[in-house]
Amino acid sequence: MNKIKIYLSAIILLITCSVRADEGMWLLQLMQEQHSIDMMKKQGLKLDVLDLYNPNGVSLKDAVGIFGGGCTGEIISPEGLILTNHHCGYGFIQQHSSVEHDYLTDGFWATSKDKELPTPGLKFTFIERIEDITDLVNKKIADKEITETESLSREFWGKLAAELHNQSDLKEKKGISPQVLPFYAGNKFYIIYRKVYSDVRMVAAPPSSIGKFGGETDNWMWPRHTGDFSMFRIYADANGEPADYDASNTPLKTTKHLPISIKGINEGDYAMIMGFPGSTSRYLTVSEVKQRMEASNAPRIQIRGARQEVLKAAMNASDKTRIQYANKYAGSSNYWKNSIGMNKAIVDNNVLGTKTEQEAAFLKFAREQNNEAYQKVVDQIDQAITSTQPLTYQRTCLSEAFLMGIEFRTSHLLLDKMKEAIEEKNTAGIDSLKDSFQKVFDRIHNKDYDHEVDRQVAKTLFPLYAEMVPSSEHPAIYTVIAQEYKGDYNKFIDDMYDNSIMSNQENLDKFLKKPTVKALDNDLSAQYSKSTLDKFQELNKLMTPLQDELDILHKTYIRGLGDMKLPVPSYPDANFTLRLTYGNIKSYSPRDGVHYKYYTTAKGVLEKEDPTNREFNVPAKLKELIENADYGQYALPNGEMPLCFLTNNDITGGNSGSPVLNENGELIGCAFDGNWESLSGDINFDNNMQRCINLDIRYVLFILEKLGGCGHLINEMTIVQ
Template sequence: MKKTLLLLCLVAAPAFAGEGKWTPQQVLELSPAWLKAQGLKLPPNKLWDPKRGTGLLAGTVNTGGCSGSFISASGLIITNHHCAFGIIQEHSSPQRDLITGGFLAKSPAEELPGKGSRVQVPRAFTDVTAQINAAVPQGADDLARYKAVDRKQKELVAECEKRPATRCQVATFDGGVNYTLVDAVELQDVRLVYAPPRAVGEYGGEEDNWSWPRHTGDFSIIRAYTAPDGSSAAYSEKNVPYKAEFFFPLSTEGVKPGDFVMVLGYPGMTYRTLLADEMAERQARHYPRIRDVLGEAISLLEAEGEKDPAGKIAVASQLKSLHNVYKNADGQLTGMRRGQLVEKQRAAEATVVAWAQKGGAKWTDALQARDALLTEQQASAKTFERDFLLGMSGRLAQGPALATRLSRLSMERAKPDLERRPEYMDRELPRIKDGLERAQKNLFIAADKALLHAFVKRAQALKPDERISAVDTHFGKAYVQKDVTAKIDALYAGTKVLTLAERLKMADETPAQLDARKDPLLAFGQALAKEQAALDETRDRRQGAASRLRPAWRAAVMAQAGKPIAPDANSTLRVSFGKVQGYTPRDGAVYMPQTTLTGMLQKHTGEEPFNAPPKVRATAEAKKFGPWVDPKLKDVPVDFLSDADTTGGNSGSPTVNGKGELVGVNFDRVWENVANDFGYNPDVARNVNVDVRYLLWNLDQVENADALLRELNIRKGSPVVKEAR
C-alpha cells in the first residue's frame, strides 16, 4: 500500500466516533478538524509531539496489567482500586485489614511501599519493521522464522535498555504489518497513598461486575518516587517524589451527557483481526472451558477461604482475578451470540475475498495466506484440550505453579540470555524474584491442595492421545480420590518450595542442584516444566507461521476498507475518543449515563456486596455534598458511561476532557459490550468510569484528606490548575 494512500485513509473520520484504539502516531494523522468537531480543545500535537517523542499522552503510565495517570507534578498517580489491590493486600492482616477498612496516608512518611510494584512512563516509539523482517533468513521454516524474529526483538530491546532505568519492548501490530520499539522509563519505587474501603472500591462486587448501573468507587492513589537526583531507584527512605513533566489536573466540574472525553491507557488484547473460524473456536471451546475450569476454582477458593480469616485474605487477590476472567468469558459468549460477531466477521471476510479476487494477481498472496491460516487453526484444534489445561496449570494451584516456574527458570538460565524465553531473560530476574517473594502472601495450603486436586482429576480424564505425562507419572492414569488426596498431601508435606527462604535459594540453582534436592513438589514441577517447554515450541512454530501469513491478509483487509483501522490492542499506549451517553440494553429499557450517591444508598442492604461503609453512608444521608454536587443531577455523581473503545488493560485509564483535565477513571465495560474485543458495536459499546467528583467527595467530605487535597490544588489556599500540563 502506498504511503500517500495510507495518509488519505487516515485523515478521514473513523466510521464511528468511538471506534478505535489509536496509537500516539495515528492521532497526528487523524483530521484535526474532525478532532476539534468532536470536542478536542487542545492542538493534536500537544497530545503527542513527534519531534520529542512525547506529549500529554505520556502522562498515562503502565502499572503492569493496568493503566494509571499522573495527577500532580509530584508523582501522584490515580488508578483503580483493583489495580492497586496487590499493595493493599501486601500490607493487610487480620489485625490491620486495609482491604476492608481502606487506607489514607496523612503525610508522605506514612505512604506504604509496594514490593515489586513499578510504573512505566512512555518515552519514544520507533518503527523497526524493516530490521525485524531483514533478520529472517531466506527459506527459513516457521520455527526458524519465529526464532529469528524473536532474537532480533531481544537484540533491539537489549540495545534500548543499555540506558539505566529503561524498559523496552517490540510491539507487533496487525500480525506483523508493523513492528514498533517502545521505550519507557521504569520507576521502581511505588507507594500507596489512598485506597477507599473495599465496600467503596468494590461496591456491588461480582453481582454488579461488568454491569450498569454501577455505584463503584474503583479508585486508588499511589505515588512514584525516584532517587534524589531524579533517577529511578528501588525503595529507599531517601527517595523523593517523581517530578512528572505531564499530568492531568482534576476537573472540579466533571462531565455531563454529550460531553467529549478521551480514554488513554494500555489496552491489553483484542481479537478483531482474527479470521471468522478462529473467532468461532474461541466461542465454541476457549471461553466455555474458561468458565468451566475457573468456575470450579472460584468455588473451591471461596469455600476454603470461609474456613479461615487469614486464608480468606491470602486468596483474595487470586479470587478477585479469577472472578473477573470468569465473568468476562461469560460476557464474551453472550456478546458474540447477541452481536452475531462470528457471522459478521465471516461476511466481512467474504467481502474482502471477493474484492481481492477482482484485483487479480496483486492479491493472490493474501488469499493464499488466508487459506493457510485456516489450515493452521485446524491443526491446533486437534490438541486443544490438553494444551488448554496444561496452559492453565500456572494460574491455579500456586505450589505446583511455583515449582514449575523455578524449574523453567533453571532450564532457561542454562542457555545464553538471547536464546531464552523472553520471560526468563536476565532483565526479568528482579521481577521473577519479586514474584517468588510476593507469592508467600497469597499462599493458603488448604485451598492450594483443593485446586491441585481438581487439576489432577481433569488431567486424568483426558483422552489417551492428549495425556499430560507429568500427571500420569506422579498421580497415575486413573482417578481414585483417596489416592490423589494422599499423594497431594505427600507432595506438600515433603516440599520446601513453599518456604520463602528455600524458594529464593532455588531461584539461583541449576537443574542438577534442583534434582539433588529430591523435593517431591519440585519434581512434579520439573516434569510439568518440560511439557510446557515442548508446548511453547509448538506454539512458537504456529506463531512463526502467523507472522509469515497474517500480514499479507491484513494488507488486503486494510486496502479494501479504505478508511482508518486502528490495530488490535497489544498493551501499548492508545487513546480512544468518545461521548458521555447512555444506551438501550434491550427492548423497552433505557440506561441513563450517570449514577449518583442517592442511587448508591438505594442499593445499600447492609450485606455484601451492597454494604456501604457507615461513614460514607452517614455523610451521604446527611446530604453533605460540599462543592461536588452536580447542578443538574442535584446530587453527587458516582459513575458515568461513554462510548470510548476500551478493553482489559484500560483498567485505571484516565478519562479526560477536551482540555486535558481528568474527569474520571475507567474501570469496566457494560455486560453487552464485553465482546467488543471481537468487534465494535456503537449501540452498546459503553465503558464505565468513576466520576472524579466522587473521588473528591470521598477525600473532602468523608476523609477530610486536607494535605492530599491541597497537593491536588483542590482545597482553598491552592488554586485549581485549569490547564493541562
C-alpha cells in the same frame, strides 16, 4: 513504492478521516506525523495535535503511564501523585494488609507524605520516545539477515531493542527500557523507549466496600456504583531520576500533570481516553473466533469456576485466608466472568455472522484485485486452526489447572542439581544448594499461601482435568496415580502435600540434615511439577511451527483487510502500547424496553446495600454522608452525588485506570470497566453496544475529602471549576 508502503502511508495520511469517531485504539505517533485531528475536533476537541503527543516537547502523554504491570495510571499533581483504579492497586493494598492492619477492609489514608507506604515491586512507567523502525526491519528481511518469521519473534525484538538502545542518545539515562514491537501483524514496527520509576508508595485507598462495591456480582455490569480508585506517588533521587527505594528520595517533580474538572458532564460531551489497552483480536477469522470460544474461553470458565468455589469457601471461613487470597481470587474471577460474557456476547451480537460477511467481502475484493495471496489466505488460516484447535484446548486446560490453578510446585531442576552434587560427593555444592532449598521453600510458603487451601484446590482440579482431557494426553504423573495409588486422587494429593520435601519446614529440615538421592527420587511434588512442565513444553513444541505459519498468514490478511478498507484507515490491534480513543458521553439501550442513562448517583449505593452480603456492605460513615447529602462542592445542581458514567470509547483490559479527558484535556473520570453486552468487543467492535464504565472524578474527590480526610491531596491538584 510497494503495496505495503502504500498501505502504511495511507494509514498515516488518513488516520482521522472517514472513520466512526468512537471506534479505534489509535497510535498517538501517527496522529503527530500527519498533523490532522479534524474528526476529533468535529466531535468537540479543543486541543491541537501537539497537545496530545509531542515528541519534542511536553504533552498529555507525559502525564500518563503504565501502573504496575498491567494497568494505566495518570499524574494528577506536580508532585508525582498517581490516580489509578482500586482493582489495579488491589494486589499492592493487599501486600500491605494483615489481620492487624486490614487496609482491604478499612481503607488506607496517608494524612502526610511521611505516612506514605513504600511498595516493593511496584513500578510506574512513562513513555520517553517512540520511533518508526519499519524500514530498518524490512531491510534486514530483504538483506536476509533475518527471515520474515524471525522478524515476528520476541527474541529478535529483544536483540534489536538492545542494539538500537546502545546506539541512541538515551543509553546513559537512568531507568530507560527499550521495547521493539510489531504493529498491524508485522506490517509496521516501532521502538518504544520507556522510563521506569521503581520507588512508588501507597498514598490512599478506600475500603473495598467502596473500591470494590458490588464485587463479582456487578463486575462488567451497568448500572455501577463502584468507587474504583486508589492513589500512589512516584519518588525519585535528588536529580528527579529513577531510583530504588531510599528514605532520602523525594516526590517526583513531574513535567506534566492533568488538571481536574469539576464543572460537570452532559450526554454527548466529548470524551477521550489515553492509556495502554492490553490485547485485542479484531482481525480474527470465523474459525479463529470459534477457537477462542471453544478452546480458550470454555475450559477457562470450567476450571477457574471450580477453583474459585474452593477459594471462596475458605475465604468466607477465615479473615486470614480472605486477606491472603483476595488478590488471587479477584484476578482469577475477572477473566473467568469475562470469558463467560465474551462467549455470550459473540452469540448475542452475531459476531460470527459479521465475520462471515467480512470474509465474503474480502474474497470478492481479492478476486477483483487478482491477488492470489489474498484469495487463499483465509482458507490457509482455517486449515492451520484445524491443527491448532486440540493443542490449544489441551494447553489451556493444563495452564489453568496446574500452571496457574495449583500453587504447590517443587522445581525438579533444583532437585536434579542436589542429586548430582550428592552423587559427586560435592560437599561445597551440597551446602550451597541447601540455602537454595530454603529460599525456594520460603517463596512457596509465603504470607499469601495456605497449604491446606491449596490441597483442596488440587483435590478439585486433578480429577476435573482428567475428565476434560483425553487420558492419552495426560501428563506422566497420572500414570503414577493410576499405578501406585489405584487412581485415588485424594490419596496421592495427601501423600504429596504431607510428605514432599517442600511440604513443610519439618520435612525440609529433615532432608537438609541428611540429603539423599532416594528422597529426591521419591519426591512427588517434583515428579508432578516435571510432568506438567514436560507436557506444556511438548504442546508448545507442536504448536510453534503452526503459530509461525499463522503469524505470516495474519500479516498477509491484515494487510489485505487494510487495502480493502482504503481510504478508510485501519488501526492496529492493542498490544499494551500507548493509545488514544475518542468519542462521547453516551447512554445505551441493550434490550427491548430497557434504556440505561449515562450516569449513576450515590443514592444507588443505598439502594443496593445488603448488610448480609460482603459485596454490598456500605461503610457507616459513607452511609451517613449520603443520607445527609453532605457532598460539598462535588454535588450535582439537584443535590445528588454523581458516581459513575458511560462513554462510547473503545477500550479493553490494560485501559483500567486510564484518564477520561474532556475537550480541554481536563480529567473528568477514571476508566475501570466495560459493559456486559459488549464483551465480544475485543474481537468485534459494536458501535451501538460498546460502552466504557468510568468513575466520576467528583466522587473520587468527595471520598478523599469527606471520608478519607485527605484535603491535603486535593490541595496538590489543579482544580478547574
